[in-house]
Amino acid sequence: xxxxxxxxxxxxxxxxxxxxxxxxxxxxxxxxxxxxxxxxxxxxxxxxxxxxxxxxxxxxxxxxxxxxxxxxxxxxxxxxxxxx
Amino acid sequence: xxxxxxxxxxxxxxxxxxxxxxxxxxxxxxxxxxxxxxxxxxxxxxxxxxxxxxxxxxxxxxxxxxxxxxxxxxxxxxxxxxxxxxxxxxxxxxxxxxxxxxxxxxxxxxxxxxxxxxxxxxxxxxxxxxxxxxxxxxxxxxxxxxxxx
Numbered sequence: 497x498x499x500x501x502x503x504x505x506x507x508x509x510x511x512x513x514x515x516x517x518x519x520x521x522x523x524x525x526x527x528x529x530x531x532x533x534x535x536x537x538x539x540x541x542x543x544x545x546x547x548x549x550x551x552x553x554x555x556x557x558x559x560x561x562x563x564x565x566x567x568x569x570x571x572x573x574x575x576x577x578x579x580x
Numbered sequence: 581x582x583x584x585x586x587x588x589x590x591x592x593x594x595x596x597x598x599x600x601x602x603x604x605x606x607x608x609x610x611x612x613x614x615x616x617x618x619x620x621x622x623x624x625x626x627x628x629x630x631x632x633x634x635x636x637x638x639x640x641x642x643x644x645x646x647x648x649x650x651x652x653x654x655x656x657x658x659x660x661x662x663x664x665x666x667x668x669x670x671x672x673x674x675x676x677x678x679x680x681x682x683x684x685x686x687x688x689x690x691x692x693x694x695x696x697x698x699x700x701x702x703x704x705x706x707x708x709x710x711x712x713x714x715x716x717x718x719x720x721x722x723x724x725x726x727x728x729x
Contacts, residue, residue, distance in 0.1 A: 505628055505700035506712045550698070553633035569630055569698070575713040576627065576634075576658055576699025577611050577670045577690060 497522060499562055501529060502569040507547075510537055520562060526551070527558045529568060546573045581655040582638035584631040584699075589659050594673035597655035603675035607682040609690055611670040613663050621706035627660045627669060630698040634658065641692045645674070649681045654689055658699055 502515040511533070520528055526549050533540055548555055548571040551562065555571070562568070581597035591610050599606055613625050642654040653675035663669055672690050676682035693699075704710045 502630065504630055504698065505702070508628075509712070550630075550633060553630075553636045555696075569633070571630070571698050572700060572712070573714065574694070574696070574698050575701040576629070576697050577694045 497524070497562065497564040499529075499564075499566045499568050502567065504569065505572045506543075507570045507572055510539070524562050525558065526556060526560050526562070526568065528562075530558065543572065547571065581657060582635045582642065583657045584629045584634050585657055585659055586661050587659070589657055589668040589671050591668065591671045591673070594655035594657055594671045598653040598673045598675035600653065600675060602677060603653065604677045605679040605682040606673060606675045607679070607686040609670075609672045609686050610668045611690075613665050613667050613669060615665045617703060622665070623704045623706045624662060624664045625669065626662050626702040626704060626710070627658070628700045628702070629658065629660045631660075634697050634699055637697045638693065641689050641696070644692065645685045645689055648688070649676065649685045651676045651681055651685050654685065656689065656693060658693070658697070660699070662704075 498517055498519050500515060501518050503511050503513060508514050518529060549558065550556055550569045550571055551560055551566050581594060591608055595606055595608055614622065616622055638656045645654050646652050651674060655673045658670045659668065672686055674682045674686040674689065676685065701713045702710055703713055
């Protein structure tokens with residue numbers, strides 16, 4: 497199956513792309529995507545404590561199973577608004 | 581109105597979106613770009629967002645406000661791109677029959693925005709460096725990857 501993976505902020509910067517199509521085996525989870533990214537960006541593991549992921553615009557855990565056409569995103573710690 | 585925009589925010593957009601004859605109060609919050617962070621001079625800020633998810637999460641926050649205060653008139657808008665000192669990055673407006681609920685709901689909505697709405701801030705320092713801002717640990721209460729396994 498194919499899913500779209502989006503990268504924002506520090507993830508966009510580290511991976512030097514904002515999104516990509518990824519072909520995954522049936523039964524793949526968000527963990528499958530992270531394992532694949534770790535090969536290219538080993539330091540990504542350091543972000544696990546604070547980073548989140550989403551599937552189709554909803555926060556999801558790494559055991560979430562994926563389906564054809566899903567839109568996945570790596571969500572670094574959010575920092576919108578202002579510091580007051 | 582729940583919106584990510586590249587346009588200048590004045591606050592009028594969100595106020596007009598919430599005002600109505602049943603409101604006795606409109607609480608309007610504007611977040612603006614400050615010229616320093618902990619004393620270090622800031623030239624400006626850059627914001628990036630995941631627009632469809634950000635707007636969905638804003639709508640969820642309005643739903644939470646409705647459940648907590650019975651207030652249905654909430655509007656939120658956040659700007660993305662490069663902002664200069666003094667410009668408005670975010671506006672939140674809440675209209676309510678009485679001011680107490682409006683103040684509380686507006687503060688809650690803004691706090692939640694900082695917790696769950698996928699928007700990221702990059703500080704551009706006056707000396708030319710730039711970096712993505714790391715938030716306070718206290719904001720990590722959404723179901724993150726660190727909370728699994």
